[in-house]
Amino acid sequence: xxxxxxxxxxxxHLVLILGxxxxxxxxxxxxxxxxxxxxxxxxxxxxxxxxxxxxxNYKTILSGGLSQAGxxxxxxxxxxSAVMALGITLGKIAISLLSAFAIVYFRxxxxxxxxxxxxxxxxxxxxxxxxPTYDVMVKLSxxxxxxxxxxxxxxxxxxxxxxxxxxxxxxxxxxxxxxxxRAGPMRFFWDILLPLSRTNIAAIFIIxxxxxxxxxxxxxxxxxxxSLYTVVMGIGRMMNAGEALPVWxxxxxxxxxxxxxxxxxxxxxxxxxxxxxxxxEK
Amino acid sequence: MATVEIRDLTKIYPGGxxxxxxxNATIGDGxxxxxxxxxxxxxxxxxxxxxxxxxxTGGDLLIDGARVNDREPGERDIAMVFQNYALYPHMTVxxxxxxxxxxxxxxxxxxxxxxxxxxxxxxxxxxxxxxxxQLSGGQRQRVAMGRAIVRDPKVFLFDEPLSNLDAKxxxxxxxxxxxxxxxxxxTFVYVTHDQVEAMSxxxxxxxxxxxxxxxxxxxxxxxxxxxxxFVADFIGNPAMNFxxxxxxxxxxxxxxxxxxxxxxxxAPLHAGAKVIVGVRPEHLSLDASDPADGMMSLSMAxxxxxxxxxxxxxxxxxxxxxxxxTLRLNGIHTVTPGQRINLGADTAHLHFFDAETGARLSA
Numbered sequence: 001x002x003x004x005x006x007x008x009x010x011x012x013h014l015v016l017i018l019g020x021x022x023x024x025x026x027x028x029x030x031x032x033x034x035x036x037x038x039x040x041x042x043x044x045x046x047x048x049x050x051x052x053x054x055x056x057n058y059k060t061i062l063s064g065g066l067s068q069a070g071x072x073x074x075x076x077x078x079x080x081s082a083v084m085a086l087g088i089t090l091g092k093i094a095i096s097l098l099s100a101f102a103i104v105y106f107r108x109x110x111x112x113x114x115x116x117x118x119x120x121x122x123x124x125x126x127x128x129x130x131x132p133t134y135d136v137m138v139k140l141s142x143x144x145x146x147x148x149x150x151x152x153x154x155x156x157x158x159x160x161x162x163x164x165x166x167x168x169x170x171x172x173x174x175x176x177x178x179x180x181x182r183a184g185p186m187r188f189f190w191d192i193l194l195p196l197s198r199t200n201i202a203a204i205f206i207i208x209x210x211x212x213x214x215x216x217x218x219x220x221x222x223x224x225x226x227s228l229y230t231v232v233m234g235i236g237r238m239m240n241a242g243e244a245l246p247v248w249x250x251x252x253x254x255x256x257x258x259x260x261x262x263x264x265x266x267x268x269x270x271x272x273x274x275x276x277x278x279x280x281e282k
Numbered sequence: 283m284a285t286v287e288i289r290d291l292t293k294i295y296p297g298g299x300x301x302x303x304x305x306n307a308t309i310g311d312g313x314x315x316x317x318x319x320x321x322x323x324x325x326x327x328x329x330x331x332x333x334x335x336x337x338x339t340g341g342d343l344l345i346d347g348a349r350v351n352d353r354e355p356g357e358r359d360i361a362m363v364f365q366n367y368a369l370y371p372h373m374t375v376x377x378x379x380x381x382x383x384x385x386x387x388x389x390x391x392x393x394x395x396x397x398x399x400x401x402x403x404x405x406x407x408x409x410x411x412x413x414x415x416q417l418s419g420g421q422r423q424r425v426a427m428g429r430a431i432v433r434d435p436k437v438f439l440f441d442e443p444l445s446n447l448d449a450k451x452x453x454x455x456x457x458x459x460x461x462x463x464x465x466x467x468x469t470f471v472y473v474t475h476d477q478v479e480a481m482s483x484x485x486x487x488x489x490x491x492x493x494x495x496x497x498x499x500x501x502x503x504x505x506x507x508x509x510x511x512f513v514a515d516f517i518g519n520p521a522m523n524f525x526x527x528x529x530x531x532x533x534x535x536x537x538x539x540x541x542x543x544x545x546x547x548x549a550p551l552h553a554g555a556k557v558i559v560g561v562r563p564e565h566l567s568l569d570a571s572d573p574a575d576g577m578m579s580l581s582m583a584x585x586x587x588x589x590x591x592x593x594x595x596x597x598x599x600x601x602x603x604x605x606x607x608t609l610r611l612n613g614i615h616t617v618t619p620g621q622r623i624n625l626g627a628d629t630a631h632l633h634f635f636d637a638e639t640g641a642r643l644s645a
Contacts, residue, residue, distance in 0.1 A: 173368035176335050181382035181429075182356030191381070195372040 027259070034058070034253035041248045057253045074254050077231040082261060084149045084219065084230055085212035091154035092208050093201060100163035101189055105175065115164075122157040126218060134221060144225040153218060159204050166200050167193065202272035210262045231258045284346035284359075284436035284469055285311050286332060292340030293327050293493075301327045303493040304341065314463050314470040318480040319490035319516070326441055328490075329473045333362050333439050346436055356385070358437075361430035365442040367422045369414040369429075376410040379429045393432075400431040403465070404458075420451045427462070440472040444479065456482060477517055481505070489513045507633075511640035514560050514633055520595055520608045523566075525559045525580075526637065535559060535634065538602065542578045543629050556637035563595065563610035565631035568623070578632060580625045582607045584617040598623070 028048075033041055036051035061074040102108075103115050126133075133152045142148035170193065178188045216232045223229065229237070235258065238251050286309040293302040302324040309315045317325040330336040332343060334355035343351055350358050361382075369378050376397060383393045401407045404424045414422055423443055430438055443459075444452045460483055463470055474480055480487050481501045488498045489512070497509040508514035514522045527537040531553045535543045542559060566580070581601040588595040594615040600607050601622065609625065617623065634643040 171366065171368065173364045173366055174370065176333075176355070177362070177364065177368040177370070177429075178381075179335065179355045180333065180360065180362050182385040183381070187385065192370055192372075198372075 030252045030255050030259075033248055034250075034256050036249050038247055038249050053249070057249050058257075061250050061253050061257070072226050072229050072234065074231060074234065074257055076227070077229050077234040078257060078261070080228055081213055081230040081232065081258070083146065084215065085209050085261070087146065087150035088153045088212035088215070089205055089208040091150060092156040092159050093204060095154060096156050096159035096163055096204075097194070097197070097201075099160045100167055101193065103160075104164055104167040105185065118157050118160050120157075121155075122161065126153065130217070130221065137222060142222075144223050144228060146228075148222045149219055149228065149230075152222075153212070153215065156208065159208065162204060163197065163200065166197060170196060199272055199275055202269045206266055206269050206273060209265050213258075213262055285309060285344075286437055286469060286471065287344040287347075288328070288332075288341070289344070290341035291328065291331060291338065291343060293324070293331060293336060294339045301493055302331070305493075305495055307488060307495060307498060309469060309471060312467045312469055314460075314472065314483060314485045315488060316472045316474060316480040316484035316486075317488050317490055318474055318477055321475060323490040324493040325473045325475075325490045329362075329439050329441055329471060332437070332471060333360055334358050335362075359435050360437045360439055361433045361435040362439040362441065363423070363426045363430050363443045365445050367414070367426045367446075369422060369425055371414055374411050374413055375406060375417070375425050375428075378414065378425060379432050382429065382433050396432045396434070397428075400428045403431065403462070404428050419447050420455060423447065423455060424458075427459075431462075431466070435468075437469045437471060438466075440470065442474050443472075445474070445476070452479075459483060477519065481517070487517075489516055491516075507642070508560075509642050511558060511560070511635040511642075514635070518562055520563045520610060522560045522562050522633070523605075523607050524635075525561070525600060525603075525605050525607075527557050527559050529553055529555045529557050537580075538600075540579075543632055543634070557643065558635040558637050558640075560633035560635060561627050561631060563608040566607075566609045566625045566627050568611070569626050578627045578629055580607075580627065582609065582623050582625060584621045584623055585619055587615070587617050589614060596623070 029046075032047060032050055034057055035054035036047055037053050040047055040051055063073055063075070099118065103111060103118075137143060137148050137152065140147075142151065174192060175188065178192055183191060214232060215230070216236065219228075219230045219233050220236070223233075231254065235251060235254050238254065239246050286307075288305055288307045288309075291302060291305045292300070294300045305324075305328060307315075317328060319325045327336060331338050332345075334350070334353060338351050342349055345358060345360070355362075370381065373381065379397050379400065380393050383396065397410070398407075401410055404427060406421070406424055406428055409417060409421060409425075414425065417425065423446075426443070440459075444455055447455065456479060463483075472480075472483060484501055486498055486500055487504050489496045489504060491512050497504055497513045499507075499509075504513055504517050508517060508522075511524070515524070525537055527535045527542060529552075530536055533544055534541050535557050537559060561578075582596075582598040583601050584596050584598040586597050588597070591614075592612070594611045594613065596609045596611065596615070596617055598607050598609070599605060609623070635641065636643055
C-alpha cells in the first residue's frame with residue numbers, strides 16, 4: 001500500500017493539504033473576523049489576517065452581551081450550553097448503559113421486542129417527534145426549565161446499541177466467575193462491566209457531548225426565558241436580530257467561543273478514545 | 283471438604299436437546315475425580331450444573347448431603363477454574379483473588395492472610411500488583427487457581443484448565459495441580475478431553491459418552507478392564523486395536539477362521555454372534571514364533587511407522603483384512619511399507635466386547 005515514489009508522495013500531500021485548507025479556512029475566517037472592528041468586515045477585501053480589536057470584541061460578548069439579541073452575556077449562554085450538553089451526555093450514558101445491561105444479561109419476557117423498539121427509534125430523529133414531545137413537556141410543565149431542555153433528549157438508541165454490542169463481546173466466563181464470587185447483578189455491573197466499558201464510555205462521551213452541545217432546534221422551541229439560552233441559539237439570535245446589520249465581528253467571536261468546549265472535550269478524551277480503539281484487552 | 287452426590291442428574295435444553303441423561307455418581311470427600319470424554323459428551327454440562335451455572339432439569343445434586351439444586355453459584359461454597367482463566371482484566375492479581383472474599387464481607391486481615399498464603403503456595407508473590415494481561419498463560423492459570431484457593435471452598439471445579447497452555451507448561455502445571463490436591467486434601471472435580479491428563483491426575487475417572495457415564499473407576503481399572511468398547515477406545519494412546527471375530531458353538535472366538543480365545547461360560551451371546559476382540563498396541567509383541575497356549579497370533583502388513591525415540595509405533599492392517607492395526611514397540615525398530623510382521627499377544631491382555639452393544643464380555 002505505501003508506495004515510495006516521489007510523484008505519488010507529492011500528489012498525496014497535495015490532496016491532503018488541499019483538504020486541510022478547505023476544512024480549516026472557515027475556522028480561520030471566524031478567528032480572524034473576531035479580531036476586527038465591524039467596519040473592516042463590511043468593506044470589500046475581507047481581511048485574512050488578525051486585526052487589533054480582539055480584546056474589546058471578546059470582552060463585549062462575554063460580559064455585556066448583545067442588546068439586539070436579548071443582552072444575554074455569552075458567558076451565561078456557554079454555561080447553559082455546558083449544563084445542557086453534560087446533562088444530556090451523562091443521562092444518555094447512564095440510561096443506555098443500564099438498558100444495554102438489561103437486554104444483554106437478563107432473560108425477561110419480550111426482551112427482543114424491547115430491543116427492537118429501541119433499535120427502531122434509531123431511525124427517528126428528534127425533529128420527527130418534536131410536536132408530541134413538546135406537548136408532553138407542556139403537560140409536565142417543563143417549559144423553560146433545565147428538565148425540559150435535557151430530559152427529552154436523554155434516551156439514546158445509538159448508545160444503547162453500541163453498549164449492547166460491547167457487552168456481547170465480554171466473555172460469559174466473567175459473568176460466571178462473578179456469580180461464583182458472590183457478586184449480584186448490580187455488583188457485577190459496577191465492579192466489572194463498568195470498568196471494562198471505560199474506553200467505550202469515553203468514545204461515546206465525545207460523540208454525545210458534541211451532539212448535546214450542538215442542539216439548536218429543541219432548545220429554541222422549549223425555552224423562551226433568556227436566562228436559559230444556549231450559545232448555539234445565541235448565535236442564531238444574533239444573526240437574525242431584526243432590522244440591524246449583523247454584527248459579524250461579535251458573531252464570529254461567539255462562534256469561536258462556542259467551538260472551544262467540544263474541542264477541549266475531544267482533546268481531553270482523545271487518549272482514552274484511541275486506547276479504546278487500539279487496546280484489545282478482553 | 284465435602285462429598286458431591288449426583289442422583290439421576292439430567293439436563294435437557296429448551297430446544298429438547300438432551301445433554302446429560304440420568305447420571306449417577308458419588309464423589310467422596312477429598313477425592314480427585316476427572317470427567318473425561320469427547321467434546322459434546324456432556325462433561326462440562328455436569329460440571330456447570332454442579333457449579334450452578336446451568337439449571338438442573340432433572341435429578342438431584344447434593345453437596346455435603348444438602349440438596350443445592352436451587353442455590354445460586356455463590357451460595358454453594360464451590361470455586362471454579364475456567365479454561366480461559368476468566369480473570370477480571372481490569373483488576374490486579376491481588377484484587378482478582380480477593381474479590382470473592384470481599385463480597386462475602388470477610389475481615390481485611392483475614393483476606394490479606396489468605397491471599398499471602400495462596401500466593402506463597404502458587405509462587406505468585408511477585409505478581410500480586412500486576413494486571414492479568416502482564417502475565418503469561420501459566421501465571422494466569424495459577425492466579426485463577428489462587429482465586430479458587432482463597433475461597434477455601436467445599437469443592438473445587440476445574441473446566442479444562444490446562445487446555446489453553448502449551449504442552450510443556452501443561453505437564454508442569456499438571457504436577458503442580460496434583461501436589462496442590464495432596465496439600466489441600468479437598469474435593470476436586472475436573473473436566474478434560476485429554477485422557478493423559480485424566481490418567482495422571484485422577485483418583486477416579488468417569489468416562490462420558492453422549493450424555494452418559496460409560497464407566498467410573500481408578501485409572502488402572504479403566505485401563506485394564508474397560509467396561510465398554512468406547513472406554514477401551516478412549517483410554518490409551520495409541521488407541522486399542524479392534525478386530526472382529528465370531529463366536530462358535532464351543533464358546534471359542536474365531537478371527538478369520540483361527541481360534542483366538544475361549545470365552546467364559548457366562549457369555550450372553552449365541553453361537554455365530556459377532557464379537558470384537560480388543561488388544562492394546564503395547565500388548566502386541568514380535569514374539570509369535572510359537573503360538574503356544576495362552577497366546578494369540580496375528581499377522582499384519584505394515585504401512586508406516588512413527589519413531590518416537592523411546593518407542594516405535596507401527597501402523598498397518600491385519601493381513602487379509604481392512605482392519606487397522608497399531609503396534610507399539612520399545613526401542614527403535616524399522617519396517618518397510620508392505621512388510622509382513624508376525625505378532626503375538628498374551629490372551630490375558632485381550633478384551634472382548636459385544637459387537638452390537640459394545641459391552642464388555644467375560645472377565
